[in-house]
Each structure stands twice: as structure tokens, then as C-alpha cells.
Amino acid sequence: MGKIAFFRPDDERATEAAEIVRELGHEPVSDPMLEVDPTGEAPRVDADYTVLTSKTGVELAADVEWEPSGEVAAIGSPTADVLRSAGYAVDHVPEEFSSTGLVSHMRDMVEGSRVEVARSDHGSPVLTDGLEDAGAYVHETVLYRLVRPPTAGKSVELAADGELGGACFTSSLTVxxxxxxxxxxxxxxxxxxxxxxxxVGAIGEPTAETAEANGIDVDVVPEVAAFETLAEAVAERL
Structure with a gap:
């Protein structure tokens, strides 16, 4: 049994991650590196297409009873599932769960359209730039900021002491x-x-690139961008 660290927010996502790691036969180390700071903003309601990129964004939009007038796109199936659970119809989900995948999916349909992108303050410009290059009029609303909790860091000390068996990075920001x-x-x-x-596992290539650029060797990048798949890949390598 090895200690596997993960950095998900201190809510049901961290609880779920701990259960997954434990079921894989390893000791979970929950060290939340992201904390949600809502801005109080809401997505625009007059867009032809609205893009949601996270579970948190959906929950904040639902909290203010946002009602879209056009079609809704989710960056991946986890976000789409939360949208549906909140009562929203989901019109578009790309095959590749990434900004690049979503741009590829929507490229031929957004020319001349108003596209609302509602997400955190650390969203990739790949999405907004790609949609603009496709001819869309893009507006971005920052629904929340992602900040580092003051208590974060126990996994850092474990790593420095050589006591960490694995680590699951789920975004560049967690790195x-x-x-x-x-x-x-x-x-x-x-x-x-x-x-x-x-x-060391990274949930996708952008996260892996951030780690590698900072001297961290990435051992696994799963084909599916989901925490369970990432944890399984790290546990298997361990």
C-alpha cells in the first residue's frame, strides 16, 4: 500500500476521490489545492450558445436560476451530467473532453453567433480564442475564482520526506x-x-505540460480525463 495524494476541492469530490483510492488498495492523502471563491456573476441569457466547463460553474449558474435562451454546451460528460441533474438540456458535448475538443465540435456552427463562455478565472484561452477564430462573437463571464486554501500543503511535506507513493494532478492550477x-x-x-x-499522474496533456515545465516527471496521462481513470492508472503503475 502506498500513499496517493490528490488535490480536489474539500467537498464531495475529495470524499469520492478518497473512496476511489482506498478501493484501489492505497492510502488516500487529500490535500485540497483549490477553493472556490464565487464572483456573484451569472451567465448571460441572450447567447445563441452557452458553454459551461465545470460542475462548479453549473451549480453557481443554477443557484441564481439562470435560464439560457439558446443551446447549451458542456466541455465533457461529467459537466453535462450535472447540467441535466440541475434541469438543463444539453445540446453539445464533444468527443474529446477539452477546450480543443469543444472548439473542434462547435467550429462549423458558431460563425456569426453569440457565444457565452461561463467558467473560472483560470480558463484556457484555447477555448475563447478558438471560438473567435471560428467567427463567433465570444463573451466570457467569470463565475468564480480558484484560490489556494491556506491549509494546503501536507502532500508537499510528504513528498519532500519521501513518503508519497503517487500523486494525481487534475489541472495545471493544482500543479x-x-x-x-x-x-x-x-x-x-x-x-x-x-x-x-x-x-505522478496528470489528467490531461496541458496538466502534464505544466508539471514537466516545472521539473516534475509525469508517469501517466490516461486517455479518459476523469479522476477515477487517473487514480487507476497511478495505482496500477505503483
Whole structure:
């Protein structure tokens, strides 16, 4: 049994992740690196297409009783599932669950249309730039900011001490916040060295690229961008 760290927000997502890691026969280390800070904004209601990119964004939109006038697109099936659970119809889900995949899916339908992108303050410009290049009039609403909780960092110390068997990074921002927490403790080089002795998983290529650019060797990138698949890949390598 090894210790596998993950960095999901401290809500049902962290609870679910702990259960998955435990069922895989390893010890879960929950170290939330993201905390949601809502802006109080709501998606526009007059767009031809509205793009939601996360479960959190859907929940915040539903909380203010947002009612879209046009079609709704979800960046992947997990977001689509939450949209449907909240009572929204989902018109578009790309085969590839990424900004690039969504742009490819919508490229031929958005020329001259108003497209609302409602997401966090750390959304990739790949989505907005790609839709604009396809001829859409794009408006972006920041529904929430993603900040690092002040308590984050126990996985950093475990990594530096060589006690971490694996790590599951689910976004570039979790990588950056992990390194920020290491910098605060003055143990960045030790923490990175500890990760490089462990099994590091990244949920997609952008996350893997961020890790690699900061000296972290990524061992696994699953084909499906889902936490369960990521955890399974890390556990299997362990």
C-alpha cells in the first residue's frame, strides 16, 4: 500500500476521490489545492450558445436560476451530467473532453453567433480564442475564482520526506499551487525530487505540460480525463 495524494476541492469530490483510492488498495492523502471563491456573476441569457466547463460553474449558474435562451454546451460528460441533474438540456458535448475538443465540435456552427463562455478565472484561452477564430462573437463571464486554501500543503511535506507513493494532478492550477505551497515552506527542490521518486499522474496533456515545465516527471496521462481513470492508472503503475 502506498500513499496517493490528490488535490480536489474539500467537498464531495475529495470524499469520492478518497473512496476511489482506498478501493484501489492505497492510502488516500487529500490535500485540497483549490477553493472556490464565487464572483456573484451569472451567465448571460441572450447567447445563441452557452458553454459551461465545470460542475462548479453549473451549480453557481443554477443557484441564481439562470435560464439560457439558446443551446447549451458542456466541455465533457461529467459537466453535462450535472447540467441535466440541475434541469438543463444539453445540446453539445464533444468527443474529446477539452477546450480543443469543444472548439473542434462547435467550429462549423458558431460563425456569426453569440457565444457565452461561463467558467473560472483560470480558463484556457484555447477555448475563447478558438471560438473567435471560428467567427463567433465570444463573451466570457467569470463565475468564480480558484484560490489556494491556506491549509494546503501536507502532500508537499510528504513528498519532500519521501513518503508519497503517487500523486494525481487534475489541472495545471493544482500543479502550480502545489509548487507555491512548497515555495512557502522552502522545500520546493525536495518536494519535486520526492514527486520524481513517486508515480505522478496528470489528467490531461496541458496538466502534464505544466508539471514537466516545472521539473516534475509525469508517469501517466490516461486517455479518459476523469479522476477515477487517473487514480487507476497511478495505482496500477505503483
Amino acid at each position: 502550480e499551487h502545489f509548487l507555491d505551497a512548497a515555495d512557502e515552506r522552502g522545500i520546493r527542490s525536495e518536494a519535486v525530487a520526492g514527486l520524481n521518486r513517486a508515480v
